[in-house]
Amino acid sequence: MKKYLIIGSGFSGSVLAQQLCENNIVHVVEERSHIGGNCYTEKDAETGITLHQYGPHIFNTDNVEVWNYIQQFCEMVPFINRVKSIYQNQVYSLPINLHTINQFFKKDFSPKEAKSFIESLSDTSIDVPQNFEEQALKFVGKDLYKAFFYGYTKKQWGCEPSExxxxxLKRLPVRFNYNDNYYAMPLQGIPRNGYTEIFEKMLNHPNITVTLNKKLTAEEIDFSEYDHVFYSGPIDAYFDYKYGRLGYRTVFFEKFTDEGDFQGNAVINYADQETPHTRIHEHKHFTPWEEHDKTVYFKEFSKETDEKDIPYYPKRLQGDMEMLEKYFEEKDKLSNITFIGRLATYRYMDMHHVIAEALETAKQFQ
Structure with a gap:
């Protein structure tokens, strides 16, 4: 029987713990006061509504193995995320689809006509897009780019889209039909009782010990006590920022409670630069199978990550990638430790990517 230390209790850490615990001793250390990382959900004390405390999480995947795996720990209820965007006091559907195109340009195009029209707007001088802005201009032209991507992206990432x-942008398709499903994945849903139940069940095993409210630095890890260590925190933090801090964006929220229904939809983006928040999510709409007289909604804001913030999105600008190479070189010198997940590998990963990576990693140590 081996002994493993897992730092972090998000999907990376919790899946690893669940997979390795049967014939091994597993110690999970979490710096926050709860398990589940950014996927943590809890019932609002006043309204009883399940809140996605760190922003909306809609599970979507084309990986049947991951879909079947996650349903061992929850009932996944089908859910379609139909995102809206407000630009200059008009409400549009996202991703850009035939309805968006016809509404924006005041047309009644057929799919073929819309496709030809959008192609005519494309910046043909761009052969291979080198950045976000060029990708958008090549895909949808200047007007749609300015309306739905420029302002929102600048608020979200804190820099010019050209950087x-x-x-x-490849995650945002353009559709020439009336499909307003935000995701293209065939398997989509939200756990009936929230995400926290999943983590509770994954970590509920006599061979798993969970320690909350404890932040372990590299110097504090006793490698002699464990057969292997799995680290899912920020890679630059592990090395005490010796080459500098990698760029991350973080988000923060303003919470509001109201009567009835505030916006009639789960997520509405605010594309105008002048509006300080990037989007509003109204949490009762993530559980349409429930009924609530009151409502809770969060205004979401984006900012640069500082020492006290939780990092969300790796920026991966040129300077970041050069710095990351140095951290990877340091990582490759180490033995007995595996860096796993979004923060430790400095990649944008959806939930199903994180779970698949953890399942594959666990196979090497079972």
Missing amino acids: LPASI
């Missing part, structure tokens, strides 16, 4: 990699 961001083109890969960020």
Whole structure:
């Protein structure tokens, strides 16, 4: 029987713990006061509404293995995320689809007509897009880019879209039909009782010990006590920022409680630069199978991550990637430790990517 230390209790750490605990001793250390990382949910004391405390999480995947795995720990209720965007006092559907195009340009295009029209707006001088802005201009042209991407992106990332990699925009399709499902994945849902139940069940095993409210630095880890260590925190923090801090954006929220229904939808983006928040999420709409007289909604704001903030989104600008190479070189010198998850590998990863990576990693140590 081996002994493993896992730092972090989000999906990376919790899946690893669940997979490794049967014939091993597992100690999970979490710096926050709760398990589940940014996927943590809890019932609002006043309204009884399940709150996504760190922002909306809609599980979506094309990985059947991951879909089947997660349902061992919850009932996944089908859920379609139909995001809206407000630009200059008009409400539009996202991703950009045939309804968005016709509404924005005051047309009644058929799919073929819309496709030809959007192609005519494309910046044909851009062969291979080198950044976010070029990717958008090549895909949808100047007007749609300015309306739905420029202001929102600048607020979200805190820099000009031309400074961001083109890969960020590849997650946002353009559709020439009336499909307003935000995600293209075939399997989509939200756990009936919230995400926290999943983590509680994953970590509920006599061979798993969980320690909350404890932040372990590299110097504090006693490697002699464990057969292997798994680290899911920020890679630059592990090395005490010896080459500098990697760029992350973080988000923070203003919470409001109201009667009835505030906005009639789970998520509405605010595309105008002049509006300080990036979006509003109204949490009762994530559980349409429930009925609530009151409502809770969060205004979401984006900012640069400082020492006291929780990092959310890796920026991956050129300077970040050069710094990351140095941290990877340090990591590769180490033995007996595996860096796993979004923060430790400095990649944007959805929940299903994180789970798949953890399942694959666990196979090497079972």
